[in-house]
Amino acid sequence: MDNERGAVSNCCLTIWCVCFSLTAFISMLECYYYDILPFWYKLPITYACYVAIxxxxxxxxxxIFYVQYLHYGPSRDQAIAASAFSCITSVLYAIDVACTWKYYKLKNIPCYEHTLxxxxxxxxxVVACVIFSFISNTSLYWPQPALKCCLAVYFTCFVRVAVAMLLKLSGWENRLPLQLTIFHLGQTMLSFLLYVSAMVLWPLCQFDEKLGGQPHWYSDLSCVDELTDYGCVWDQRLAVAILTxxxxxxxxxxxxxxxxxxSVGTEHQPSTPYPLHSQGVSLQRSVEP
Structure with a gap:
């Protein structure tokens, strides 16, 4: 397009290319090798959910972060057309999800993606991946070590969610040495605490002037420079804070x-290790003379 796209727009382009490649790959596998994995039937609907979003x-x-900064001309028209077709693609993938879910419902096949x-x-x-698209711009966090800790939080929690999804889709989570509820509760508690730290550090370091941040939109030169083609960096900082x-x-x-x-699982557990044995002893004593 003969103009600088910026990190955010490059991530959008990468998402479109990856979605196209994976869709073609999954379509070929469904035609010829659909039974290659025992849990293959779960992958297309999971993939369609992700791509739709x-x-x-x-x-x-x-x-928001690219097209509005382009000058009127062929490049702007092409970028608008790409965004419009991306919206159409999202609708088509959503229809794919709805049709697959309806088919699963008729066949009594459990669908994990439609549970809470x-x-x-x-x-x-998905929100973590959107955060990654913004933090691909290194100017958002490079000068301050505290912001690099926020990056570690985002990557750690994303890996945790990805592992949990893979274990569920493959059916391997029942092989864990821990109880399933305790496993998910511990992982979710860890991610919650990490995101609390990121929720404190990111806005504090980005918008507090005493810590080197920029509290106002007009203090960022990329936002007031009319020649920029890759968006306002201050808006990207704010977007990461909102997504966090x-x-x-x-x-x-x-x-x-x-x-x-x-808590529901512990309520159904017996209060004594041998309740039936105890009841049998008391009954025996009641019939003795």
Whole structure:
């Protein structure tokens, strides 16, 4: 396009290319090698859920952080067309998800993606990927070590969610040495605490003038320079802070869910290790003269 795209727009372009490649790859496998894995039937609907959300987000992010900074001309028209087709693609993938889910419902096949923990895992990982698209701009965090700790938080929690999803989809989570509820509760508690630290550090270091931050939009030269083609860096900092708060809220819901599951599981456990034996002893004593 003969102009600098910027980190955020490059991430949108990468998402579109990856979605196209994976869709072609999955389509070929479904035609010839659909039974290559025992859990293959779970992958297409999981992939479609992710891509529907990703394409919808890129349809929003690309115009806000890239298209509006372009000058009128062929490059701007092409960028607008790309965003429009991304929105259409999102709708088509959403239809794919709805049709697959309806088919699973008719066949009595359980669908993890339509449960509350499954939906939360998808949203948590998607929001983390959107954060990655913004922090690919190294100017957001490079000068301050505290912001690099926030990067470690985002990557650690994303890996944790990805591992939990893979264990669930492959059916290997039942092989864990820990109880399933305790495993998810511990992981969610860890992610919640890490995101609390990121929720404190990121806005504090980015917007507090005493710590080297920029509290006002007009203090960032990339926002007031009319010649820029890659968006306002201050807006990207604010977007990361908002997305961190959104993911923290979802981790709170996830934590409440698994805490409730753990408490319900403990309520159904017997209070004494041998309740039937004790009842038998008391009954025997009652019939003795």
């Amino acid at each position: 990703f394409c919808l987000l890129t349809s929003i992010i690309n115009p 923990p499954g939906l939360l895992k998808i949203l948590e990982s 708060a959104i993911n923290l809220l979802m981790y709170v819901v996830d934590l409440v869910y698994w805490t409730r599951q753990f």
